[in-house]
Amino acid sequence: MNQFPMTAKGAEMLRVELNELKSVKRPQIIQSIAEAREHGDLKENAEYHAAREQQSFCEGRIQDIEGKLSNAQIIDVTKITNNGKVIFGATVTIINLDSDEETTYKIVGDDESDIKNNLISVNSPIARGLIGKEEDDIVTIQTPAGTVEYEISQVEYI
Structure with a gap:
């Protein structure tokens, strides 16, 4: 199951x-x-x-x-020691390297996702691109608007 x-x-x-x-x-x-x-x-x-x-x-x-x-x-990520790695449940702040725009997302399950509240599904392209990466990593994510490079500025387990 x-x-x-x-x-x-x-x-x-x-x-x-x-x-x-x-x-x-x-x-x-x-x-x-x-x-x-x-x-x-x-x-x-x-x-x-x-x-x-x-x-x-x-x-x-x-x-x-x-x-x-x-x-x-x-x-429950609050019970996990934060080693700077992006995992399910983490709150991740990323910076778009083209626009310098900063965004914070929490990676959640499909049922909880709500883009208006910056809750993104673990199965979304952004989350899939971030999972396993660490603070200060540069990630390239395929978005509907094309390929975007982000820097992971902060990973929180809150």
Whole structure:
């Protein structure tokens, strides 16, 4: 069985969502279905069909999250000694050598990635180019805009 890397924070976010789905959403949907049933004929009962669709989506998401958590390899970088190497979960500051633009990314699992918050998937081209490298290394990364050279200015395990 394949294990998927996930940060401790990412796993916690999934657990919170799972709890919300099971303890709040699921009972609400069951209540909606019960109320819609009371309206009689189910064939033309839009409320009933909408509630059943919601139930299907909710149960699918619960199974999805449970599956992800059961296959998660939770990595807490704060418990790893920082040797300056870029690893999963590390926060990396890179400088674009063409533009001198500095960017900081945290390398996370697929489910946690959110480019707006500078959380990049471990499977993204930038992360793949950085993993295994060290502070002060120059890396060449193939981006949609072409090849870009970056210097790794800082690696943090936070």
